[in-house]
Structures are given as C-alpha cells and as structure tokens.
Amino acid sequence: MIYLIDKPMAGIGLRTAAGDPDARVVLIQDGVLLSPDVDAELYAVARDADVRGVDLPPAVERVSYDALVEMVVDEEVKSFV
Amino acid sequence: MKRDVVVLLTRAPYGRVHVPEGLRAARGVAAGFDRHDVTVAFTEDGAYAARAAVDREALNVPGHVADLREQGGEMVVDAAAMAKRDIAPEEIADDVTVAAGDEVTEMIRDADHTLDF
Numbered sequence: 001m002i003y004l005i006d007k008p009m010a011g012i013g014l015r016t017a018a019g020d021p022d023a024r025v026v027l028i029q030d031g032v033l034l035s036p037d038v039d040a041e042l043y044a045v046a047r048d049a050d051v052r053g054v055d056l057p058p059a060v061e062r063v064s065y066d067a068l069v070e071m072v073v074d075e076e077v078k079s080f081v
Numbered sequence: 082m083k084r085d086v087v088v089l090l091t092r093a094p095y096g097r098v099h100v101p102e103g104l105r106a107a108r109g110v111a112a113g114f115d116r117h118d119v120t121v122a123f124t125e126d127g128a129y130a131a132r133a134a135v136d137r138e139a140l141n142v143p144g145h146v147a148d149l150r151e152q153g154g155e156m157v158v159d160a161a162a163m164a165k166r167d168i169a170p171e172e173i174a175d176d177v178t179v180a181a182g183d184e185v186t187e188m189i190r191d192a193d194h195t196l197d198f
Contacts, residue, residue, distance in 0.1 A: 001190070008091070008125075009089075009091055009125065009197060011124075011162070011165075012089065012091065012124045012125055012159070012162070012185075012186070012189070015161065015182060015186050016186040016189045016190055018186075019183065019186050019187060019190065020190055078189065078190065078195060079195070079197075080197065
C-alpha cells in the first residue's frame with residue numbers, strides 16, 4: 001500500500017504506515033522536509049524537494065510526479081495529505 | 082454496497098471549520114442509502130475536540146453527533162495523540178471511546194475509505 005504523507009498529518013500517517021509490512025511511503029509537498037524513522041521503502045517527490053532546496057537523505061528515493069501517478073494507479077493508497 | 086469509512090478529525094476545535102465539517106460529512110456518509118459503517122477518529126490536534134469540556138453548541142455539532150450515533154456511527158479518540166498532548170482519559174466526553182494508538186492505525190489501514198479534516 002502507498003502512504004502519501006504531507007507534513008501536517010505526518011504523525012498519524014507514519015504511525016499507520018509503520019504497522020504495514022508492505023508500506024511504501026511517499027513524502028509529498030512539505031512532507032519532503034521530514035526525515036521519517038519508519039521501516040519501509042521511502043520515496044519523495046523530486047519536484048517538491050527541488051523547489052524547497054531539500055537534499056534528500058540517501059535512504060529516500062526521488063520519484064517524479066509521472067512515476068507517482070503510475071504508483072497511485074497501480075496500488076491502493078492511504079492519503080495523509 | 083456497505084463500506085467501512087473512517088473520518089479523521091486532525092485539527093483542534095474553534096477558529097476553523099474542520100471539526101464541524103468532518104462530523105457533518107461523517108453523518109452524511111452514515112445516513113447514506115448504503116448505511117456505511119462510519120467511525121470518527123479524533124487524532125493529532127483533533128484529540129482536543131474529543132474533550133468533555135469543549136462547547137459543542139458553539140461548534141454547532143450536537144445535531145451531527147446525534148444523527149451519527151442514530152445511524153450506528155462511532156467516535157473514538159487516539160490515545161497516542163492524547164498522550165502527546167497530555168490529555169487525560171477522564172477529560173474525554175462520554176460518547177467518545179478512547180482507543181489505543183495501534184487500534185486507530187489498524188482501523189485506518191483496514192478502512193475502505195478515509196476522509197480527513
């Protein structure tokens with residue numbers, strides 16, 4: 001399952017993702033400012049990071065909006081945006 | 082087709098419309114033709130809105146809550162969010178159930194749909 005996480009709801013969002021062994025967490029909008037401590041595949045929307053001048057940690061994979069749309073279409077999503 | 086819907090209230094009451102609008106939406110979903118199973122979860126700063134001391138009249142929500150409960154809807158508050166904000170269980174309104182943090186996150190994961198306010 002994809003967990004779309006923005007900053008305001010990061011608390012409940014990351015807690016919900018943490019209980020899912022198949023979680024794929026995507027940091028979006030201000031969420032790219034987070035450095036989540038969660039045992040899951042971590043992605044961040046490249047554009048959102050670039051415009052904020054954010055250097056993403058190595059553990060976070062950059063993903064384009066187009067690629068994110070593909071992910072969202074293919075998989076169930078829990079949105080915390 | 083009956084669905085399992087969780088409505089997340091994440092904002093503190095007053096000064097914004099999120100709590101009343103979230104409860105209004107929950108009431109609407111619960112009263113729908115399919116009689117969906119609706120749970121309102123007070124989490125994040127929404128935990129403040131689950132307290133008995135909150136003036137619900139001022140928030141214009143008693144009608145929404147009454148209809149929600151009449152349709153079998155439930156209201157729970159996230160104990161993890163409460164702990165983070167030093168809200169004690171005794172402060173919570175009688176019609177809201179205190180649910181463990183893991184219980185709330187599992188409820189969200191298992192829901193067919195979540196709405197957040």
